[in-house]
Amino acid sequence: MDKRTKDIAVGSLAVGAAAVSLYLGFGPRGPKLDLDTYEVLGAVTAQETAKLVGGQGRVMVMARDTGAARNPSVEAELGAFQRTLKKHAGLSLVTEKVPVTPMLMMATGGGLPPGQFLEALQTHPNLGAVVLFFGFPQLAEPELEALKKSGVKTVVVSSLRPGYKQLLERQAIQLAIVPRAGAPPPGAPPARTLRERFDREYTLLTPAEAARLR
Numbered sequence: 001m002d003k004r005t006k007d008i009a010v011g012s013l014a015v016g017a018a019a020v021s022l023y024l025g026f027g028p029r030g031p032k033l034d035l036d037t038y039e040v041l042g043a044v045t046a047q048e049t050a051k052l053v054g055g056q057g058r059v060m061v062m063a064r065d066t067g068a069a070r071n072p073s074v075e076a077e078l079g080a081f082q083r084t085l086k087k088h089a090g091l092s093l094v095t096e097k098v099p100v101t102p103m104l105m106m107a108t109g110g111g112l113p114p115g116q117f118l119e120a121l122q123t124h125p126n127l128g129a130v131v132l133f134f135g136f137p138q139l140a141e142p143e144l145e146a147l148k149k150s151g152v153k154t155v156v157v158s159s160l161r162p163g164y165k166q167l168l169e170r171q172a173i174q175l176a177i178v179p180r181a182g183a184p185p186p187g188a189p190p191a192r193t194l195r196e197r198f199d200r201e202y203t204l205l206t207p208a209e210a211a212r213l214r
Helices: 003-026 036-052 072-085 102-107 114-123 141-150 164-169 194-201 207-212
Strands: 057-065 091-099 129-132 153-157 175-179 202-205
Touching (some): 036 072, 036 129, 036 153, 036 194, 036 202, 057 114, 072 091, 091 114, 114 129, 114 141, 194 202
Parallel strands (some): 057 091, 057 129, 153 175
Antiparallel strands (some): 175 202
8 A cells, every 4th residue: 555545544534533423422312302291291280370370470480490401301391381371361471490500409309499499589579379390499497487478379390209298288389290100000091182191190289189198
């Protein structure tokens, strides 16, 4: 192999290696995420929130700010919530995206940092409801009492946590939307409507139903 031919071969290998590197860095990393369940969750959460406040008033929704990376599941449920709530002419919407690091989420157990929650309530007075796409924040007793006295209805969308029974009984939470336990029974008909799709995956907990929780 002469020098010119050898240089061309080496150059071709370098270009090929660069192409592989770009593909691995920016190409698909796995199956496309199915966002339907997150969009269903966001839409039904908005419907239930509208019912809770009688279709009137100011609603604040708080969700994770995932930064430039834009977590698809968070964006899907928040986007569906916003679009659905805006269909109710009597409601106005405030969106608070909360920047949280993985370390902070571990420290709070996935709950909304209390300081962020209390600051948002002070910044946006006269709310009818606040919707948290987080676990409920770890509030001190005086802060819980102040929340109850404010009259703001709290909707929490998260996994079911041990403290939710008491928080529902005390009506610090008016509605908790949590994953449904167990899979649908064998032979169950396919879910067709938005509500049927929601009911296969999630369940609604209210203060009246708190007694059945363990």
